[in-house]
Amino acid sequence: MSELWQPWENLFLHEVGRTMPIHVIAEKLERSESAITRQASRIGAPLISRMTGKPWTAAELYLFGRFSVEEIATATGRSIYSVRSKRNSLSRSGGLTMREWTACELAALMRYTNTEVAEITGRSIEEVGDKRLQVNIERNGWDVNDQEREEA
DSSP states (O other): OOOOOOHHHHHHHHHHTTTSOHHHHHHHHTOOHHHHHHHHHHHTOOOOOTTOOSOOOHHHHHHBTTBOHHHHHHHHTOOHHHHHHHHHHHHHHTOOOOOOOOHHHHHHHHHSOHHHHHHHHOOOHHHHHHHHHHHHHHHHTTTTOOHHHHHO
16 A cells, blocks of 8 residues: 655645656655656646647747648648647637638638638638628628618
8 A cells, every 4th residue: 555645745746746747756755657646636736737748939829810720730840730729729718810811712701611611711610600790791781781670
């Protein structure tokens, strides 16, 4: 059976969990890496994630909303999965600004389905749907001529 955790060990985990790699903590506390991970989970101590990878630079973040996922992956040397994950986290946090729609993209919007436009332009289906709604509102004058309000 393993040795019980001492209060000072728990404090140490809380203090260095975000800054010190797990293998170093394990070495200092003379415990296995799995024991460190388990105890940190039990007491709610934050640990460095093995999945964080290299941090995104401001220059790399600038590419989002201006280029497709494939172009960003090529330019940054990151995987497409990494770029998609970052794009999704930016869009959830509201930090993603989308690039302007070109005339060619707007023409495709009038000709193809949302899924096809998303594939052609490299934009998300949600963004394509939002743009289609905006274009329809403007084109049909729904923003100024609301039939429901006029009838009431």
